[in-house]
Each structure stands twice: as structure tokens, then as C-alpha cells.
Amino acid sequence: MRILHTSDWHIGRTFHGVDLRADQDAVLAEIARIVAAEGVDVVVVSGDLYDRAMPNADAVRLCNDAFVRIRDAGARIIATSGNHDSATRVGAAAEFAAAGGLHLRTRVPEIDVPVLIEDEHGPVAFYAIPYLEPDVVRGELAVAERSHEAVLAAAMARINADREAREASAGADRLRTVVSAHAFVTGAVPSESERTISVGGVETVPMSVFGDVDYVALGHLHTPQVLARSVRYSGSPVPYSFGERSDRKAVWLVDLDANGLRDVTEVALPLARPLGEMTGTVAQLLSEPALEELTSHYLSAVLTDPVRPRDPMRVLRERFPHLVHLRWESPARDKETSYRQRVSGASDKEIARRFLIDTWREPTAADLDLVEEALQQARAGSP
Numbered sequence: 001m002r003i004l005h006t007s008d009w010h011i012g013r014t015f016h017g018v019d020l021r022a023d024q025d026a027v028l029a030e031i032a033r034i035v036a037a038e039g040v041d042v043v044v045v046s047g048d049l050y051d052r053a054m055p056n057a058d059a060v061r062l063c064n065d066a067f068v069r070i071r072d073a074g075a076r077i078i079a080t081s082g083n084h085d086s087a088t089r090v091g092a093a094a095e096f097a098a099a100g101g102l103h104l105r106t107r108v109p110e111i112d113v114p115v116l117i118e119d120e121h122g123p124v125a126f127y128a129i130p131y132l133e134p135d136v137v138r139g140e141l142a143v144a145e146r147s148h149e150a151v152l153a154a155a156m157a158r159i160n161a162d163r164e165a166r167e168a169s170a171g172a173d174r175l176r177t178v179v180s181a182h183a184f185v186t187g188a189v190p191s192e193s194e195r196t197i198s199v200g201g202v203e204t205v206p207m208s209v210f211g212d213v214d215y216v217a218l219g220h221l222h223t224p225q226v227l228a229r230s231v232r233y234s235g236s237p238v239p240y241s242f243g244e245r246s247d248r249k250a251v252w253l254v255d256l257d258a259n260g261l262r263d264v265t266e267v268a269l270p271l272a273r274p275l276g277e278m279t280g281t282v283a284q285l286l287s288e289p290a291l292e293e294l295t296s297h298y299l300s301a302v303l304t305d306p307v308r309p310r311d312p313m314r315v316l317r318e319r320f321p322h323l324v325h326l327r328w329e330s331p332a333r334d335k336e337t338s339y340r341q342r343v344s345g346a347s348d349k350e351i352a353r354r355f356l357i358d359t360w361r362e363p364t365a366a367d368l369d370l371v372e373e374a375l376q377q378a379r380a381g382s383p
Helices: 021-038 057-072 094-098 148-170 282-287 289-294 312-316 339-343 348-359 365-380
Strands: 002-006 042-046 076-080 102-105 115-119 122-129 176-182 215-219 225-228 231-233 250-257 260-268 275-280 298-303 323-328
Touching: 002 021, 002 215, 021 057, 021 250, 042 122, 042 176, 042 215, 057 076, 076 115, 076 122, 076 176, 094 102, 102 122, 122 148, 148 176, 176 250, 215 250, 275 282, 275 289, 282 298, 282 312, 298 312, 312 323, 348 365
Parallel strands: 002 042, 042 076, 076 102, 122 176, 176 215, 215 231, 275 298, 298 323
Antiparallel strands: 002 250, 115 122, 225 231, 250 260
């Protein structure tokens, strides 16, 4: 059996105000193409289908279109909800969707109810664990401790009990098992674009909680990561922060044989638009020939002009139409000391002068005269 592991689609997300629907649609179409080209039997989506609990109509339509393309490419789909999703909304039509090959697992009572899919070697049990908010589900899972580890361990205990019962009933030595989960597993590395899932300061879970299942398909972190041969994050198919500009985007192809996990292969996903960063004055950024290769990128710029430029976004977008973020760092600012240290012992007028340098420019004598006049008026009006 061949499985494709993906997660964290975050459909409906914007990137510094830029609508990413076209980028997301393109990469999800590529995933469907991979399904057809590689003969994938099952696609596992490990949470965060949407970027918010109440996705708009366009986001829902894009997600549905992606499911249809994947199903038309020949694979069944097992998807669950993440911390960005509304479990109730994602799973609203689960019973009807299952008849068409889309299995949506979003509720605690379904954690130990596998989707059983047969290949030439017998059944493979797919258990899908939705994002478990400890305060919300620990009563349902009979867990006293308020932590992600406790609720996920309780979920796995249910799964293991069901596995053992099925093995005993079938007289089988071992039931091949795939588990998907949306969690932050110890040893993994987060990026800038994930929303924290910590509750009470305890957000990580140990990898050991998953036991000896054949493959663990993780979601939540946005960079593909290998925690163990059989425990992996697929990452998001689209970058959602400039911290991900050098990350690869990919899906995992997981092959099972009669004995369990046989092989895992990474398949790279194309970037609809690369990310880049640049630093310099406005004049330098507009004239530097080496920056020409960045004109098609989503860009973040750090401006080093001695005086805060006027309307730099509009000016720079004439050359870099996909510039989405910028900040100004005055060369006069001392970055090695704190603001409190820099103004310690300074007069009100000097503090005002340094503030103008940091936020505007070096003030003229006339500017400082106006500052002194304002300070005198403020003192005169003080009780």
C-alpha cells in the first residue's frame, strides 16, 4: 500500500495581507498530480485544513476542490482537524463524505475507530487523532492532568486497546497501523508561522507515546522533519513566514508491505512564488543589479536610509511588485544598548532629540527650538 502524508494546508491564510488562494490551489493540484503519477492509495492529511475556525466560502470551495481532485486521482482520503480548524465544522458531513472515500475524523469517540483499508496483504488500520485541547477533552478521555502529553497518551491507549482486540479477533500476530496526529512532538523544530498550542505551559509530547505503530503522520509544524524513520512531519505545502524562506516543501510517500513499513520517500513540492529578504537604502535597492532575481519573489525589506523614507512601499513596488513587508532600521540607532540605557541621565530635550533621530531624522536647530518650547509649555501646565 502506498500512502501520501501531507498536513497544514491552512487554506484561507494570507501572507502579510496577500491572498494565497492561487498559490494554495496550485500546490494542492500538484499533490493530486503526484497521487496519480505515483499510484497513491491513501492520502493522510494531519490537521489544519483551514487557517481559521470559520473559513470563508472561497476557502471551503478550494478545500473541497482539492479533495475532489485527489479522489479523482485514485486515492482515498483520511483527514482530521488541527488547532486552527473547527472540529465541528470540518466533521459536519463526515458520514456522507465517507461514502465517497473522504474520511473526516474530528471527534474524541472516533479516535479508536480506524478506517480499515485492504491491500493484497490484508487490512491496514488508519487511526486519526484530531487536535486535542486538554481542557476541552480531558474529561471525555478521563484524564486528570492538564497537558498535551496526558490527553495524547490516553488517546493512544484507546487505539492500542482496539488494535489488540482486532488482532485477537482475527488471530493475527500484528495489525499494520498508521496513526495521524496534530501535535508538537519533543525534538521537532518549530517555525515562525505556527500558532502555539500550549496549555498551562505544557505543549510538547514525547515520541514514545506513539509506541510501535508502523507510521506516525504528524501535523502542526511547517517544516518537513524526520524524528524517527516511522515518525515524521510533512510540513505545510506553502511557506507562511519569511522564516521558512529556505525551507523545502514536500510530501512523504510511505510504502507498506506485508511486514509493515518498507520505505519512505520525500517528494518535493514546487513553490508558486519564492520568498526573499533584502537590506539597503531605497536608492540601493532600486539600483542594485544583483537584486533583479528577486523581482518575482515575495519580499521583506530592511531599509537603512539615515532618514525614514517617505512612502517606501509604493516606491519599491515599482521594481519589486511582490514586496509585502518592510521595516526601517536607522543607522544612527545603537543596537547594542537598550533604550533606557541610551537615555539614562539625559535631559528632556536630549531624549526628544534622540527620539526624533530614531523615528524621523537628525533634527535641525529650529526643530529643537520647537521641542524646547513644547517642553516649557508642558512644565508650565504641570500641577
